[in-house]
Structures are given as C-alpha cells and as structure tokens.
Amino acid sequence: MAIVTIGPMLKHARAEGYGIAAYNMIDYNSARAIVEGAQELNAPVIVQVSVKTVKHWGYTPIAHWVRDLATTVDVPVALHLDHCTDFDVLRRCIDAGWTSVMFDGSSLPFAENLEKSLKAYEMTEQAGVGLEAEIGAIGGVEDDKHVNEDEARLANFDECIRFVRDMPNLAVFAPAIGTAHGMYKGEPKIAYDLLKRITDQISIPIALHGGTGLTEEQFHRCISEGCAKVNISTMHKMLYVNSFVALKEQKPKLEEPLSFIANQNAAMKEDVKSVIQIFGSKDKASDARASLATRH
C-alpha cells in the first residue's frame, strides 16, 4: 500500500493500548528488514531516519526505498524523520515525501522551543504531514547530540500542557520521562507518575524514546499509559554490525557479500518481530488501516 501518515495510526494505537515500533533505519537492507518484519506479523510500522543517515544517503534515495518497500506489503508503513533541529532539513524531507518529521527544540529554553515547534507545526500542517515535538531533555547519545546525565531533564508538567495547547493536531508528543538514548548504564528511572499526569490531560499519542535496553515490563507499562510510538535505534545498529562480523568469524572463507547481507537482514528482522510481539501491535494492521490517511 502507499506510505501513510503517522497521526491516525498512532491515535488508534493509543486508543487500543498497543505500541507501534519506530525503528531507525540504516540503509536499504535495514529498511527492508523493518518493513518485512512488520509484514510477517501483520503490524503497522514506522521507519524513521536520523538526520545523519539522511545526509549520508540523500533525501530522494531514502524516500524512494521506503515508498517502494511500502508498496510491496499491505501493512501501514510511515516514513518519519527523527530528532531534527534544522528547518532546511525538515523542508527537504517533506518535499522528498516523508510522511512525518520530528522537530527537536529540547535544548532550547522553553519559550524558544515552543516558538520554533509552532513554526514547524505550521509547516507540517500546510504540507499535510505529521509532526513530533519534544520537551524536557532526553539523555544519552542520538546522532551527533550528546545529553549527559546532568543535562537530562524530565519534562515539566505545566510546560507540557502549555506546549501542546496551540498544536491540536500534533501527531505525537515526546516529553522526557527518564528514558535515554543508547545503552543504559544502570536501571532507567522512568517517571511513570509524570507520564500518567501527562496522559490524563493530553490525548495526543506519546513517543517513548530510548527503547533499547528497556524490559518487557517497562514497555508494557509505558504503552498502557499512552506511549503509542516506541523508538528503537541502538539495538538495530548493534545487530547490523554484529551479525556481519559474527558470520565472518564463523566462516572466515566466506566471501560472497550477499550471504552477509542476508544474514544481517535475518538478524534485524528477528528483532523487529520480537519487539512487535512485545508492543502488542501484531495483527493490528487491518484495524490501523481503517483509520488511515495516505500520502501519494
């Protein structure tokens, strides 16, 4: 089917209490593993792309890969831009065919984050694509952004209410609730009470960043409290590299690149499928499809 926007499918996920996996793709093989894994479990899925990855491959190739992959399956597939601070990149992704983008103003003072997020909101509303916006500061390393433990900051509840007030169609809201990008050094301290206060007042689907390393129980609890988009990047990157290296170690004489690519694809796809099972989105494709708006 044609690629879809994220808003309606995330609303459905939040209403029904399941999570949609949002994987950060690396290249065509990884995008294919994400889409095929979703198809095999009949689940909606979000292929998201970091700014660094967009700049590496270029806007048009990525848009073509994901749009073509989406047409080979009958589950809803969205193409999303992850953490972006640059309006030129936002614009170019929208023009190239992304169906949603994230503006990340979380390193800015609240008033400036709000002002710039509203500007991104206006841009995405005009283009008919979804917007994700962040408040507070999610810790860890994502792309070239490093937020150390002292800089990580939970979202302020009153600011959350104020932030979303003028963005009624915000597709997904990302308040920092104590999760972090990259591998966790200790037990993550998830602020479930803050998440609950936010979701009691705000009906917009919530994004859970920093999915790698969370336990099934943590995922279930966050998803049941309104986290409808669940981001995974670090685990996917690790599998991409490790599956390649492990095969060479096992079979040092193997020289055929396609064998390595197939092995890599299988490892990434297996992870996508296990995550989909945990998030409860298996077999949700047809329900999610009913609520969709497509972008051609």
Ligand code: 13P
């Ligand atoms: P991880 O790298 O911890 O999986 O987080 C991914 C993420 O939140 C991307 O925005």
